[in-house]
Amino acid sequence: MLKRLLIFSSNDKKLCYQYFPKLRKHGTFGCLECKKLGKNVFAKIGENGILKVENKKHVCSKMQYFADKYLEIQAIKKPNYQILENCNTKSGKVLIIFNPNNRNECHEYAWKNDKKTFRCFICGTTVHIHNASMENEFIEVLKLNHECEYRNYDREKFFKFKNFVLSPNYEIQTEMFGERKKKSLIIFDGNDKTKCHIYSFHISERMFECINCKKQNVYVSAKMVQNSEGENYVILSNAKHVCESVKYKPQGRNDTILRAPNFKVMENTSNGIPKLFIFDSDDNSKCHIFSKCTNEKNRYHCLGCLQNPNGIFTVYLCKDENEEYFVQMKNKEKHLCQPRKYEPEKYEVTEISKIDTHFFYRKNSLANSINVAIIDSNDSTFCYPFLYHKARNNFRCSNCSNLKKYYAIAFPKIDENGKEYFMHDRKKHICKPIKITSIQTTSKFILLERKDIVFKEKENTKPIEAEKILKLPNFEFRQSKRGIPEGKLVIFDTNDKSLCYEYLFLTREKCFICGNCQRKNRRVTAKLHLNNETNEKFLELSKNDHICEPIKDEFADKIIHASNFMVTERDDEEKPKKVIVFTSLTKEFYYEFNYFPSRKYFKCVPCSHRNKAVSVKLYKKENGEEYLLKLRNGHVCAPKKYEKEKLQPRIIPKSLFELYQNKNGESNKKLIVFTSKKNDFIYEYYWHNSSFCCSQCLKQKKFVSAKVRGENENEKFVELSNVEHICKPIKFVPEKYKK
Known part of the structure; x- marks a missing residue:
């Protein structure tokens, strides 16, 4: 059932124009009957409740108004409703409207982000919220459109979260099929790490589904999510597996993964096509050379095998979560060529040469043509013939053009000694140089004196007014x-x-x-x-x-200068994770922004919880000074009190922490931090991405991180985030840990 706006033509309210809401433009309505006749007539209700009608004449006729034809819209104010945040629903928000006669009963609504409205869980009735987070906030609901009964009010059921899995209890495996990447989620059996359930990625749903359960028409799903700190974990659906766990097969079973220094990437090459050198395992002075396939994102083929008609050896150059390259290849593929000597200089971009040894000439049959012969730098008896193009004011290699390759050089320049020269790169030719005598000793061409040549650029060179x-x-x-x-x-x-x-x-x-x-x-x-x-x-x-x-220049209002913000956390010198922006020059209050790598900007998380996207982006000026650029929207959250000591990371000396092996036997992947010099109680952190994370706090939806800093062993220290633990420290039992 649709909301309608009625605009009456007189005080007696007998005739009216009927407007319907315009999709995705809240508060804007359009006359439906005029639209049917090919004309748009709009009206808008502003935030202050004032109606603005477009200054256009209707082409439709007025309609007769019948009061019983339209439903009344009911407005409800607090405390007759309640909005719950951070719930276990998909959007994280639930609206509760209480029975006015019994507050133990209610109707429940889930937030639909795409529609920007709440919808009843049972019958689908929609509710709109007005003046969100303000004193005069209220909701409106279609009074006669509710078809379901009241339900018992049970607030706690919306905070019973689904099971979730933390690293290292899951693994993402990728496999390449041509240019397509297939992702699989491996969730290890809680009782036996040699077994697991395998989930395949469903692109349209943006989630993983258990492969073997799906074969039995049971859908057990899992979703990869990211918390406000940018850390990943997996949420499991409530559905139970009907399949048995299977034996875990590591990623390397079907594919080989190579990491540096077993290969080298050369992105800029002399012919503009990136090259990949994979070193021979027995001799690092030899390698197989791969060239990037045309119009392919990350596929490379072996140049040696390409000469063999029986097959092409193909690999894929990928990047991991840390933006570091790795090479992925099929185990079954074998080279049909022998490794070559590693000579990267053959493919490096060479400096373009200054060539001042040249001469001009023209064809007898073309009186207005101008050609230049560029002497070959390797053999002065050979040259490359170029034809002058007036339209583009450059010279194009004649023989390369005949081979459907267009190599052009710019207009000649004058050096400090007054000598004319061309910038020429002989490697860009696909043609071979010709003998100079083929031009100088034939009647087909006439040699020209430089003083007799006037180019277009010199004809048109005029001072700027x-x-x-x-x-x-x-x-x-x-x-x-x-x-x-x-x-x-x-x-x-x-x-x-x-x-x-x-x-x-x-x-x-x-x-x-x-x-x-x-x-x-x-x-x-x-x-x-x-x-x-x-x-x-x-x-x-x-x-x-x-x-x-x-137009009004609004850029200056979007700039936040270095004196008004501060980077409080960085992964390293080039990767800031968190910034705070002060509300005034006195720096009493601030807003906090977290970095989201997928979007490459900083976002205010409290505002996003209120369905408002407030973000900034970090840039550098030419002098190296950093500044922030406001992207959109103003804050709807409250600023925080600035307390310098709380925002600065806490430093833990070497005597109060230790690094140990994790469950997989990997060294330095588990961190314990002692609570005091007695070394009796600890907090336990596990390695995740680029930092350590308190596992017990994460189970309670709190991300408490730590980083190990320092170059030398004796200079190392731990930098703790300023987020407080909500878990309790545990007793330190040295026998449980291995170095």
């Missing part, structure tokens, strides 16, 4: 939406610096263009120049003036 030159600080470059550091140009209005014009960069034309003018079929551009004497940037503006209006 003074009124079209724009200097700093009247413009600045900013990061584009796609993350390109200087992908957006902003030119400030000459009369009001708070207004500006935004330009986007055109790669092909190497200039900036005003987007708003472009939409109005007006081409307004700006080209960047560098003053060779002062080394300062300046702009050359186009002849066309703007027809668009300048």
Whole structure:
């Protein structure tokens, strides 16, 4: 049943226009009858309750109003309802509406994030919340649309969480099928670690399903989730397995995983195609050379095996959670070639040579053509012939063009001695150089004197008009939406610096263009120049003036300068995990943001719990100074009191901690921290990703982490996060631990 907005034409309320809500635009309504006739007429109800009607005439006829045709909407205020947070539901929120005659009974609603509304668990009735987290908050519900009975109020059932599995009790295995990556979740049997249940990843549902249970039409699922600290764990469904656990098969059974230094990646090569060198296990001076497959994301094929018609050896270059490369290959594949000598210099990008040994000529049959012969740097009796292209103002290799390969060199330059030279890279040719005598001794060509040649660039070289030159600080470059550091140009209005014009960069034309003018079929551009004497940037503006209006420059309001925020936690010098942003210069209160690697920004977690996305992104200026850029929305959570000593990590000296083996026998993967110098009680941490985590606290949904710092053994110390333990310390029994 839909909500409707009725707008009456007179006080007697006999005739009206009927509006329906516009999807995904809360508070906006559209006249349905006008829409059927091909016209949109809108009305909007603001947060203050004021109705704004679009200044358009209706093309539909007014409808007669019958009061009994429409349902009343019921508004409910606190304490007649309650919103529960951090529940065991998918969204984590539940709405309870109490029976007005008996508070032991209620209707229960789950939050639907895609619809931004609450929906009854039983009958699907929807409820909207207004003025969320404010004093005048209330909810509205369709009064006559509730078809289910009241249920007994049981708050605790929403806080009975499903089972979850922590590392190392689960494992993610990946297997490559061509370019497709197959992920499997392995959950070990609690009583026997040699056995496990295998789950396959369901892409559309974004969760894992038990393979063997699914064969029996029973769906046992598991979901990989991440807490506010960015750590992963697995939540299990309530459904029980009907299959038996199977024998655990490690990842290496079907695939071989290679890690550095057994291979080397060369991303930048002379031909632009990345190379992968996998060293021979018996002799590191030899290797197999792999080249990246065209239009493939991470597949490489062996260049030696490629010459053999009987097969191609293929591997996949992947990255792990720490962004480190590893190579994955099938065990069954075997090389058909022999390893070669490791000579990476053959594929390295070489410096482009300055060539000042050249001569100009033209064809007899083409009176206006200009060619240049670039002398081969390896043999001065050979050369590469280039043809001048006026349209692009460059020279293109004639013989490469005949082979459908287009290699062009730029217009010649003048060095400090006044000598003309070309920038030339002979490795980019696919053609072979020709004899100089084939040009100089034939009547097909005429040699030209340099003084007789006038190029297009010199014909059109004119000084830039003074009124079209724009200097700093009247413009600045900013990061584009796609993350390109200087992908957006902003030119400030000459009369009001708070207004500006935004330009986007055109790669092909190497200039900036005003987007708003472009939409109005007006081409307004700006080209960047560098003053060779002062080394300062300046702009050359186009002849066309703007027809668009300048927009308000809101960028300055989005900047948070280094003095107003502080990085409180880092994985290392380059990877900050948490920042705090002060509310004022006095630094009495602050908001805390956690880093989310998948989104590459910092997010306010308390605001996200209130269904509000408040985030910032960390950038660096050219001078190395860090700053934050506000992405969207304002805070709906309350700021915290700034207490410096609580935010600084606690340091534990070498005498109060020890590193031991984990259950798998891996050294330095279990950390114990003593509570006092008596060394009688401890907190136990296990290794997870890039830090240690208190396992007992995590079972209670609290992430307490620790990092081991220091280069040398005698200089090591532990840095504890400022999150307090909610678990109790345990008695230290030395016999339980192995070094």
